[in-house]
Amino acid sequence: VQLPEDHCETLRVQFSMYSSQSCLAPNYCVAPWVVGMELFGNLDISLGDFLTSHVFSPEYVCPNKSCNTPPLLHKRRFCHAGGAVSLHMQRLEAPIDGEENEKLMMWKYCTSCELITNIVPVTDATWSLSFAQFLHILLHESKLVRRGANRPDAKCTHSLHQEHLTIFGKQDLVATFKY
Numbered sequence: 360v361q362l363p364e365d366h367c368e369t370l371r372v373q374f375s376m377y378s379s380q381s382c383l384a385p386n387y388c389v390a391p392w393v394v395g396m397e398l399f400g401n402l403d404i405s406l407g408d409f410l411t412s413h414v415f416s417p418e419y420v421c422p423n424k425s426c427n428t429p430p431l432l433h434k435r436r437f438c439h440a441g442g443a444v445s446l447h448m449q450r451l452e453a454p455i456d457g458e459e460n461e462k463l464m465m466w467k468y469c470t471s472c473e474l475i476t477n478i479v480p481v482t483d484a485t486w487s488l489s490f491a492q493f494l495h496i497l498l499h500e501s502k503l504v505r506r507g508a509n510r511p512d513a514k515c516t517h518s519l520h521q522e523h524l525t526i527f528g529k530q531d532l533v534a535t536f537k538y
Contacts, residue, residue: 370491371395373438376421381428388423388433396491406493407486410463414448415529431532442498444536451531461530467523470537474515476505481527496520497538 376389396403404412413419419430435446455464455478463481468474500520517523521538528534 369395369397370439370495372494373436375436376423376433377436378421378426378428378433380432381421381423381426383423383426388421388426388428391436391438396494398491398495399489403489403491405486406488406490407463407481409490410481410527410529410534414446414527414534415463415532437494437498439494439498442538444494444497444538446534446536448532448534451528451533454531455528455533464528466526466528467519468526469515469517469523471517471522472515478528497525497536 371393373391374389374394375387375391377387378384381388394402414430421428421430421433431448431450433448437444437446463486464478465481465485466478467476497520501518503519505515505519525536526533527536
């Protein structure tokens with residue numbers, strides 16, 4: 360089996376965390392450092408576990424003990440091989456429509472043509488995806504587009520990972536991953 364050229368067993372990303380509202384600003388809360396995540400191994404967790412424990416959990420706090428600013432007001436950044444993915448959060452005025460209390464939802468938003476996909480529950484397959492693999496896809500997959508993008512009447516022909524925001528929501532909280 361021939362592996363793709365950008366295949367890696369370990370994804371090394373430069374991670375940082377910052378909030379302009381932190382008492383530490385203009386300094387980082389978590390200064391940029393390189394973390395090596397072994398796909399489905401050391402320092403890697405499932406995407407669902409990352410979202411529930413490090414994004415949407417009320418117990419999650421900024422890792423810097425000197426910062427008391429909520430994670431909601433921080434930006435997290437993952438850099439690798441000339442690309443960067445940022446994660447920021449926001450609170451909505453009301454819970455996501457049609458959401459069943461605790462269900463984790465997801466959708467995409469095209470920054471080029473402003474098309475939004477349907478808001479759907481996160482599937483077991485998405486939940487189980489390696490977080491390192493998820494970042495790798497956002498950082499390196501530029502050719503994947505929406506189904507039917509090659510049809511003459513297609514509304515969106517832009518990269519699903521690098522021109523679309525990948526958005527997860529739970530109740531009234533939204534987490535956005537942007538390439």
